[in-house]
Amino acid sequence: MSNLNIVAAAEETNPIIPNIWDMALVLLGFVILLFIVVKFVVPMFEKTFAERTEAIEGGIAKAEQAQAEATAALEEYKQQLTDARTEANRIREEAREEGAQILADLKAKAASESARITEQAHTAIAAERQAAVVSLRTEVGSLATTLAGRIVGESLEDDARSARVVDRFLADLEDHSAVSNTEGAAK
Template sequence: MHQFIVSAATEGAQSPLMPSWWEILVVAVGFAVLLFIVVKFVVPAFEKTFAERAEAIEGGIAKAEKAQAEASAALEEYKQQLTDARTEANRIREEARAEGAQILAELKEKAAAEAARITEQAHVQIEAERQQAVASLRSEVGTLATTLAGRIVGESLDDDARAARVVDRFLDELESQNAGAAK
């Protein structure tokens, strides 16, 4: 085979492996035109698309980073507000407890004062009723004693002044006997 290639080259005929010069020239011109079209039109379109995508991706990343930063700031603000709200709730709860204790103390004080007032009023009323009962008893005892004394003595003690003196003296003696016996 080696002999065939050498003999074909020597004869001036073209070898099937080696193209002719005008085929090389046409292919080179076609390649140059195709290269020009690719460089002039296709590559800028690809570069433009690539730049737009890169810009969109970088913008998306920047937006995502910004959104992440805003979300982190919002989370921190929320945590701070939550802490403030808990602190405020504890303060309000403590104020309510203190106010409740104060109201309870005031109500107890008012109830004690009202009880003391009612007790004092009851004592005054009891004392007044006792005085009224004593006066009523004196009058009845005096009348009974005068009537009894009049029956015993045999004369009428209708003289009111004298009857009152007799009754008073009798009751004073009774009271002094009771006071001496109580001691």
């Protein structure tokens, strides 16, 4: 029997066939470990993965929002730049028009002032000519009276008589002057 006991003992401790109690104990440990992993570890991993996913998606959303804002700001900047250039061109054109208007006004004022000065000069010349004619008539009359008195041998101090002599002399002088001017113009 001892052989039988050895064979029986050998059959019980067969390394190929596991022990039921060991298997139950390992299985119970695995189930407890599985329960702990499923109950505590997996939710923590899922929470961490969800937080990372949210962070990544939030970062992407923020990046897209920032990109959209940057694009909108760029478009607004371009529009403002275009508006500024348009306004500058408009101001430049208005300045040119105002400059041309000012130049035209100044030319008109200069022409008006020139005409006024010319008119004043003509008026002054005419007044001076008239004064010279009156002065010459008086002097010529006085000289003619004195000369006529010497030629005639009598005094022509009488105002009425001297006025007639002077008028006659000047009329003859003017007729002679008019004939000379006509002859000079005909040549």
